[in-house]
Amino acid sequence: MTAPRIHGRVVAALMLFAGFALLPLVAWLADDPFLVVIGARILAYGIAALALDLILGFGAMVSFGHAAYLGFGAYAVAILSRFGITDLGLHMAAAVVVSAGFALITGAISLRTRGVYFIMITLAFGQMVYFFFTSLSAFGGDDGTGLRQRSTLLGSSVLEHDLVFFYVTLAVLMALFWLAHRIVGSRFGRVLTGIRENPTRIEAIGFAPRRYQLTAFVISGCMTAIAGVLLANQAEFVSPAFISWHRSGELIFMVVLGGAGTLSGAIAGAVTMIVLEEWLEVFTEHWKLVFGIILVLMVLYSPRGITGIIERLMRGRS
Amino acid sequence: MSRLTLHDLCLSFGALKVTDHVSLAVEPGEIHAIIGPNGAGKTTLIAQLSGQLTPDSGRIELDGSDITHLSPPARVHRGLARSFQITSVLPGFSVLENVALAVQARSGSSFRFFGRVAEEQPLNDAARAVLDATDLGDRLHVLAGALSHGEHRRLELAIALATDPSVLLLDEPLAGIGGAEAERFVEQLRARKGQLTMVLIEHDMDAVFALADRVSVLVYGRIIATGTPDQIRSDPAVRAAYLGQEEAS
Amino acid sequence: MTNLLVLQLLNGLQLGVLLFLIAAGLTLVFGIMDVVNLAHGVLYMVGGYLTASFAALTGSFWLGLGLMIPAAALIGLVLEYVVIRRLYERSHLDQVLATFGLVMIANETVKIIWGTAPIGVPMPELLDGSIPLMGPLKYPVYRLAIIAAGLAVAVGLYVMVNHTRLGMLLRAGATHRNIVAALGVPIGRLFAIVFMLGTVMACFAGGIVAPILSVDTGMGESVLILTFVVVVIGGIGSVKGAFFGAILVALVDTVGGVFGPIAMRAVLDPAAAGQAGRTLAPMLVYILMAAILFARPQGLFGARS
Incomplete structure (x- = not known):
């Protein structure tokens, strides 16, 4: 039965959202305003992971270049702000338009291939974008550039308040989760999931897989770009580091960590990864070493991520 | 002709x-x-x-x-529809979903992103009719991957038939x-x-x-x-x- | 202008053979074992560091390089045995994640052992200096030696792939894996040998490049993606593809990097041309890849897609 499974995941997501909504209260009680800052970063990455899960978990497309869309989002903020356009909506619109175009072209080429080729081609296109932004000397080249101010919302600079920014980001995440959830349960989503299950069969009942995959690829790229807009605002800084292939790898890690193909799992993966990162950083500057070991062990011993571990525990108990 | x-x-x-x-x-x-x-x-x-x-x-x-x-x-x-020699179904889909997707392929656009496909009665009804005719009417909500071999073969036929x-x-x-x-x-x-x-x-x-x-x-x-x-x-x-x-x- | 072109062609060729040394192993691992190995660039870096350390220890670049090779072989065998072997039957996604983890582990380990400052390796005296090419143009002997060494390995690999039993198995394995298994070849041992060979070649590339580029923690990153492009362009599993792909990518990268801005100046004003050239040059390789894949999704010499 698939119905209760999906229902359970929505409940999981709602619990996550409730937890997020209470975070500022916890930060206030603990007298640690930094929690809200980290919280906003987690939410932004949650959006990116959610977007990637849509194609990785449901469409079986392992895109290793998704950080490029974070870059389009981040640089949309930096570039438009430089020209005096500071509206958040316009930043998002520009990021989405550019990302849709890029996803359409590179997706069409990448989807001519499968498997390993697809992974490597998306990786290479990601690097192409990386080098493009590295070469923009007007925006700091390699080093990136700080933002003079955060995007404005309806002409007001309320987003300068970390708390407001946090709740706006949470609202965007919830809206995009709802959107992704509807897409997955729609006609389109069923075809997409079917392609993941068995592309040959999908062709043999009359669907041309590539059109659906490409559409999903574009949607996912646009959603990731919105995460990029928020991330730049959160950091008040943009640089090519947003676009490095390591970042793309981390996004994949978040999705798999939470269990691919579950949507709420992707958000949980983002939470886990960033909390882990912040926590390990306290103990050692070489936290990436620990991280790498965790990654290898996870793949070797729990390929289905946290979801797999939880499911195994629950099965053991019942 | x-x-x-x-x-x-x-x-x-x-x-x-x-x-x-x-x-x-x-x-x-x-x-x-x-x-x-x-x-x-x-x-x-x-x-x-x-x-x-x-x-x-x-x-x-x-x-x-x-x-x-x-x-x-x-x-x-x-x-023109086909069935496969080696069973080729969507293992993570239920029996009903497998067939409903084949019905969907011939009934209207699948570039619809919001409506819940699971609640589209015309698709489910048409799929049920095919499944009843192939003796799978009582297995609607079982995952296709969990069927017996004989049931797999019938589902294979049902999917092909559902494309009309x-x-x-x-x-x-x-x-x-x-x-x-x-x-x-x-x-x-x-x-x-x-x-x-x-x-x-x-x-x-x-x-x-x-x-x-x-x-x-x-x-x-x-x-x-x-x-x-x-x-x-x-x-x-x-x-x-x-x-x-x-x-x- | 001609001098500049000749110089850039030679530089391109030198980068090309290095890329080939790395890509050859990568394409075999991809083609025969069907494993995506993101950690392959890291091996190039490790080769550089090991050579630097052994050279410092023995006081001789040649001894350093000589000691590095068995060490590289050992690293390859251990890595294959501990991690890679468990990934053969796994999805590409799992392989990407696990080898991404290896990249993190290796980068940090290198930082812990050698620190973050770049390490220089002195030029071996034997190959120090430059030789005149044409007119006033001189070219460093060492860079010519790199080209020669790379070509020698390429020829050796060509002979091995086309005229030995191991090579026959490699060729068959890249296209018809189950046939090789059916021949009763101990497939596990074949895979271990292939992985070790790939590791040694990548480390060798890192070792011989050490005297002209200082060894640092980012060196693996810079070549990994270019190597992927080489493998994709050449066709997965094809050593011949890796060779021509490497030369092509390196030439486009080097020659395009210098002549792109010059060509731009013909159509744009100098300032804009400078920016456009700097922007386009590093992207040229990827545009080339996109164009090739659009025409041939399986790469230039690829058998499978």
Whole structure:
């Protein structure tokens, strides 16, 4: 039965959202305003992971270049702000338009291939974008550039308040989760999931897989770009580091960590990864070493991520 | 006009001729069986008819129009469906979802992103009807990956039927099932005789001779004989090339 | 202008053979073992560091390089045995994640052992200096030696792939894996040998490049993606593809990097041309890849897609 499974995941997501909504209260009680800052970063990455899960978990497309869309989002903020356009909506619109175009072209080429080729081609296109932004000397080249101010919302600079920014980001995440959830349960989503299950069969009942995959690829790229807009605002800084292939790898890690193909799992993966990162950083500057070991062990011993571990525990108990 | 016509199809893999000047006309409503020893090129012939492979030369016509270079999905929309020899379902989907998706392929656009497909009653009703007819009506919400082998074979047929084809290509539908289950399966196919044109590849000779209106014998990529089951049974060339071998083994 | 072109062609060729040394192993691992190995660039870096350390220890670049090779072989065998072997039957996604983890582990380990400052390796005296090419143009002997060494390995690999039993298995394995298994070849041992060979070649590339580029923690990153492009362009599993792909990518990268801005100046004003050239040059390789894949999704010499 698939119905209760999906229902359970929505409940999981709602619990996550409730937890997020209470975070500022916890930060206030603990007298640690930094929690809200980290919280906003987690939410932004949650959006990116959610977007990637849509194609990785449901469409079986392992895109290793998704950080490029974070870059389009981040640089949309930096570039438009430089020209005096500071509206958040316009930043998002520009990021989405550019990302849709890029996803359409590179997706069409990448989807001519499968498997390993697809992974490597998306990786290479990601690097192409990386080098493009590295070469923009007007925006700091390699080093990136700080933002003079955060995007404005309806002409007001309320987003300068970390708390407001946090709740706006949470609202965007919830809206995009709802959107992704509807897409997955729609006609389109069923075809997409079917392609993941068995592309040959999908062709043999009359669907041309590539059109659906490409559409999903574009949607996912646009959603990731919105995460990029928020991330730049959160950091008040943009640089090519947003676009490095390591970042793309981390996004994949978040999705798999939470269990691919579950949507709420992707958000949980983002939470886990960033909390882990912040926590390990306290103990050692070489936290990436620990991280790498965790990654290898996870793949070797729990390929289905946290979801797999939880499911195994629950099965053991019942 | 014949429903499905093959004109001089040829396909080689390197030096190996898997389809060697095959010509065939399948008439509306008939069950046309293609038999032949292992490696005769039956499955590659089906793959060319359904569009997974493209012949090197020759032409395939469906209801008089050339479909040789159409993609598999485009052929399905013209009314040509297939089942696979090795069960090819969506294992993570329920039985109902498997068939409902096939119904969806022929009913309206699938570029709809918001409505809940699980709640589209017309899709589910049409899928239920097909599943009832293939004896899977009580297994609607089981995951396809959890079905028994015999049920898999029936789901395979149900998915193909749900696309509402005018021509059905059946690649060894009885593979791996036998006894009463096979007999029931044959009955289900027989029930559609006349309404649906079928090209049947099958190793079970009892099923072939019980179902087929005409039989073609494929050996090393060539058709060596076409005729009624009786003609084929008594054809000396066929006996030498194929049936004799079968009896000897 | 001609001098500049000749110089850039030679630089391109030198980068090309280095890329080939790395890509050859990568393409075999991809093609035969069907494993995506993101950690392959890291091996190039490790080769550089090991050579630097062994050279400092023995006081001789040649001894350093000589000691590095068995060490590299050992690293390859251990890595294959501990991690890679467990990934053969896994999805590409799992392989990407696990080898991404290896990249993190290796980068940090290198930082812990050698620190973050770049390490220089002195030029071996034997190959120090430059030789005149044409007119006033001189070219460093060492860079010519790199080209020669790379070509020698390429020829050796060509002979091995085309004229030995191991090579026959490699060729068959890249296209018809189950046939090789059916021949009763101990497939596990074949895979281990292939991985070790790939590791040694990548480390060798890192070792011989050490005297002209200082060894640092980012060196693996810079070549990894270019190597992927080489493998994709050449066709997965094809050593010949890796060779021509490497030369092509390196030439486009080097020559395009210098002549792109010059060509731009013909159509744009100098300032804009400078920016456009700097922007386009590093992207040229990827545009080339996109164009090739658009025409041939399986790469130039690829058998499978």
